[in-house]
Amino acid sequence: xxxxxxxxxxxxxxxxxxxxxxxxxxxxxxxxxxxxxxxxxxxxxxxxxxxxxxxxxxxxxxxxxxxxxxxxxxxxxxxxxxxxxxxxxxxxxxxxxxxxxxxxxxxxxxxxxxxxxxxxxxxxxxxxxxxxxxxxxxxxxxxxxx
Numbered sequence: 001x002x003x004x005x006x007x008x009x010x011x012x013x014x015x016x017x018x019x020x021x022x023x024x025x026x027x028x029x030x031x032x033x034x035x036x037x038x039x040x041x042x043x044x045x046x047x048x049x050x051x052x053x054x055x056x057x058x059x060x061x062x063x064x065x066x067x068x069x070x071x072x073x074x075x076x077x078x079x080x081x082x083x084x085x086x087x088x089x090x091x092x093x094x095x096x097x098x099x100x101x102x103x104x105x106x107x108x109x110x111x112x113x114x115x116x117x118x119x120x121x122x123x124x125x126x127x128x129x130x131x132x133x134x135x136x137x138x139x140x141x142x143x144x145x146x
Contacts, residue, residue, distance in 0.1 A: 006047040010040070014058050017125070029053035081123045087141075089116040094133050094142040 008029035009022050019030050029043045032055045039055065046053035054062055082090065085106075092102045099117070103110040117132075126132045136142045 006050070008043050008047055008053065010035075014061075016058075016061055019054075019058060019062055020125075021127070023052075030058065031055045032057055082120065082141075086116050086120050086123075089113060090120055090132070090136055091142045093117065093120075093129065094136050 006029075007027045008031065009027050010031050010033055011018075012033045013019075014032055022030060028047050028050075029052060031039060031043055031053070034057075035055050043053040088106060089102060092105065097105070099110050099113045103113045106113070117129075121127060121132055124132065124135050126135050
């Protein structure tokens with residue numbers, strides 16, 4: 001049986017969005033720098049058993065945030081966050097069009113397309129185009145022609 005690396009983040013930041021992103025990217029623990037040494041030892045022991053560990057100072061907020069997200073994760077809720085123009089841009093991105101071709105098709109500037117893309121990623125909480133496409137397809141926000 002090979003060893004696998006488990007990551008525990010030690011940070012001064014307690015924003016839920018950042019913690020959520022770190023956990024989605026594979027970290028197994030998150031502690032605040034103000035944590036006492038015993039807490040770090042608890043996190044290391046939990047990680048060695050393959051268990052997740054969150055600082056008590058942030059765990060309540062993360063659980064509450066997670067439960068609220070799960071309730072609101074319905075595809076129609078995600079879609080409702082988007083403006084009509086963002087929906088158009090999302091559809092065209094998922095079809096594989098570049099920013100330049102989208103700008104030409106919608107008769108807007110490339111910078112405007114980039115802004116719409118950034119807004120989409122922010123609203124849908126994804127950080128790259130592949131994630132944006134995956135999210136859109138999984139939640140049926142777009143329909144791809146065969």
